[in-house]
Amino acid sequence: MSDHGFFQITQKLFLRDGNKLLVMRDKKSGHGDLPGGRMNDDEFFDDWMKSVYREIEEELGKNVRIQVEPKPIFIHKHRVNEGNHPCIIVAYHAKLVSGEIQISDEHDYMNWVSVSDYDPSELFSEYMLEAVNVYLKEYA
Template sequence: MSKHGFFQITQKLFLRDGDSLLVLRDQKSGHGDLPGGRMNEDEFFDDWTQSIFREINEELGEDINIEVNPIPIFVHKHRVNDGNFPCIIIAYNAKLIDGNVKLSDEHDYMEWVDIKKFDPKNLFSEYMLDAVQLYLNQYA
């Protein structure tokens, strides 16, 4: 008899400024990443957008002002680089209102890429590559 799985939840933003999409690179793994991150245990029964904005403040700084559509655009499987834990990506559309990104030490690279020309294979891998490709197929 198989047992139920336990999975972490990561909320990721496809953060846009017009036709530009913000992509990041994880400093530890060297793999492509998107703004957002894993939900803490004590955030599960709260409004999940609080978890998103906590992660955005940590990763992009407090000077950035964004709008997040709270309705997920898709759900995808993932393995978290740190510990290789099975994880569920919940993806959201978001747009930049104003402000400047100030990267935390979690990421060592960022770029606003043109969604019509961007090839994610150079930066992203595995399930995150699948998720970004899914997004580009729908929205580019």
């Protein structure tokens, strides 16, 4: 008999502006990050896009408009830096529509990088690095 695990869900956006991808750095951990975040308890049985758009507003500001493709492009394993909890990344394609990004105090760095020649190992680590590499290999 095996123990079933309990895992958090984080929804992450591969946010594009043409050939550029938005990358960020988590202020607490110093590790690379993407826009998005963990789903709250009360959001699980609701439309998951509501959780995505809540995170967009929290992390990128109220004045930015982003179009998220609701069908996930892949899932990946992850460990949340805070508490080292096992987590599942649900990854989505997203496109910047308009507005200026104002990062929240959760992040201390952001940059638009070229998907054709970006080396994520300078910023990302562990499972998030693997996820970004999966994306770049498949969608650059």
